[in-house]
Amino acid sequence: MTSTALYPFDMARTPKTLDRFYSVIPAGGIGSRLWPLSRADAPKFLHDLTGSGQTLLRDTWDRLVPLSGEQRIMVVTGRAHRAAVEAQLPALTDENIVLESEPRDSTAAIGLAAAILERREPGVIIGSFAADHVIKNHALFLSAVTEAVAAADAGYITTIGISPTEPAIGFGYIRSAGPLDIGGAPSALTVTEFVEKPDLETAERYVASGNYLWNASMFITRADRLLEEIGRSQPELLAGLLELAEAWDDPATRGPAVDRIWPNLTKIAIDYAVAEPAAAAGKLAVIPGYFDWDDVGDFASLAKLNSGGRKSDLAILGENARVLSDASSGIVVSQSGRVISLIGVKDIVVVDTPDALLVTTSENAQRVKAVVDALKLTGSSDVL
Numbered sequence: 001m002t003s004t005a006l007y008p009f010d011m012a013r014t015p016k017t018l019d020r021f022y023s024v025i026p027a028g029g030i031g032s033r034l035w036p037l038s039r040a041d042a043p044k045f046l047h048d049l050t051g052s053g054q055t056l057l058r059d060t061w062d063r064l065v066p067l068s069g070e071q072r073i074m075v076v077t078g079r080a081h082r083a084a085v086e087a088q089l090p091a092l093t094d095e096n097i098v099l100e101s102e103p104r105d106s107t108a109a110i111g112l113a114a115a116i117l118e119r120r121e122p123g124v125i126i127g128s129f130a131a132d133h134v135i136k137n138h139a140l141f142l143s144a145v146t147e148a149v150a151a152a153d154a155g156y157i158t159t160i161g162i163s164p165t166e167p168a169i170g171f172g173y174i175r176s177a178g179p180l181d182i183g184g185a186p187s188a189l190t191v192t193e194f195v196e197k198p199d200l201e202t203a204e205r206y207v208a209s210g211n212y213l214w215n216a217s218m219f220i221t222r223a224d225r226l227l228e229e230i231g232r233s234q235p236e237l238l239a240g241l242l243e244l245a246e247a248w249d250d251p252a253t254r255g256p257a258v259d260r261i262w263p264n265l266t267k268i269a270i271d272y273a274v275a276e277p278a279a280a281a282g283k284l285a286v287i288p289g290y291f292d293w294d295d296v297g298d299f300a301s302l303a304k305l306n307s308g309g310r311k312s313d314l315a316i317l318g319e320n321a322r323v324l325s326d327a328s329s330g331i332v333v334s335q336s337g338r339v340i341s342l343i344g345v346k347d348i349v350v351v352d353t354p355d356a357l358l359v360t361t362s363e364n365a366q367r368v369k370a371v372v373d374a375l376k377l378t379g380s381s382d383v384l
């Protein structure tokens with residue numbers, strides 16, 4: 001059975017707008033809160049973190065095939081990841097892989113895909129979906145995105161909002177208001193405010209108010225509308241993206257244009273460059289998503305994901321893991337083959353790789369990024 005057949009989604013009855021729909025997968029983040037499992041040469045999206053037997057990138061691809069077909073999925077990733085990405089996605093065509101010489105953040109990555117696709121096919125609608133998230137209830141995901149495509153066709157930059165369960169500070173918060181009257185998008189809501197990564201006090205206030213949704217980092221929009229919004233807040237960045245797109249499809253002009261323009265593009269996340277200003281201008285819409293969504297941002301989420309939500313359990317990841325546990329809980333990731341024994345430790349995080357060992361607790365899982373920053377500063381980048 002192909003993965004497509006797993007979805008209860010009838011392509012014959014999907015709206016016409018999906019004919020113009022392209023999925024974009026920006027696969028650029030290293031996932032530094034998952035160090036030392038996630039590395040520069042083996043980032044989070046190239047790992048199987050769910051026990052599905054597939055990498056998160058492949059799971060993402062399979063999820064998007066029913067929406068765009070294999071021919072209309074574009075992946076934007078670093079040059080260094082080309083071979084690994086292509087091995088994961090054999091149906092990815094050369095024209096649908098965009099290779100970056102260095103990371104320039106999500107506005108440049110998604111904006112370049114939009115500019116290339118708009119040039120090839122004016123009027124195209126794109127949806128960008130992180131390469132390293134975990135989603136269950138695919139039918140609900142597909143129906144939310146289908147609605148988002150209809151809202152995008154009406155001119156909105158559309159995102160998918162998830163009901164918050166805690167005042168997480170690593171997410172964007174979307175304040176939704178009344179319904180928008182858009183055919184094909186009955187659950188679309190107008191957005192009055194988008195706040196990227198608020199401080200803890202603000203996040204607590206947002207969650208307590210019940211008026212905010214988490215941004216799931218999915219942006220569905222007409223490519224021309226996205227470019228217009230980038231141009232409003234980052235005109236120089238837009239000019240660079242348009243110039244790159246013009247040179248892209250000719251191998252003789254692409255290389256020189258990339259060398260000249262790409263390293264000078266402003267590094268800014270799409271949440272700041274597009275979502276916040278578009279919300280302030282009343283051009284952002286949100287579709288509430290009722291599917292299970294997890295960005296697996298740190299080892300605490302990874303532990304939860306792999307222990308079925310039971311805090312008392314010990315989740316073990318690693319093909320040849322040899323773990324002895326007595327009255328312990330948390331997560332062990334084993335890549336070294338060493339025997340690991342735990343006695344009476346709760347909510348522990350142990351990540352054992354051949355050249356680096358991390359020991360912390362679920363409560364401190366967010367602080368792993370600081371270790372990565374410190375390793376960079378102390379010249380220990382060989383283990384990153």
Ligand SMILES: Nc1nc2c(ncn2[C@@H]2O[C@H](COP(=O)(O)OP(=O)(O)O[C@H]3O[C@H](CO)[C@@H](O)[C@H](O)[C@@H]3O)[C@@H](O)[C@H]2O)c(=O)[nH]1
Nearest residue numbers: 026027028029076103104105106109130171172215217295
């Ligand atoms: N190709 C490429 N992709 C990139 C780059 N930088 C980021 N990305 C991709 O852009 C997406 C967002 O990554 P981050 O910018 O690291 O996002 P974040 O800190 O996790 O926050 C975003 O996601 C949250 C949900 O997980 C959101 O709540 C938040 O608002 C925001 O959209 C991911 O798919 C990541 O791979 C880059 O330089 N190149």
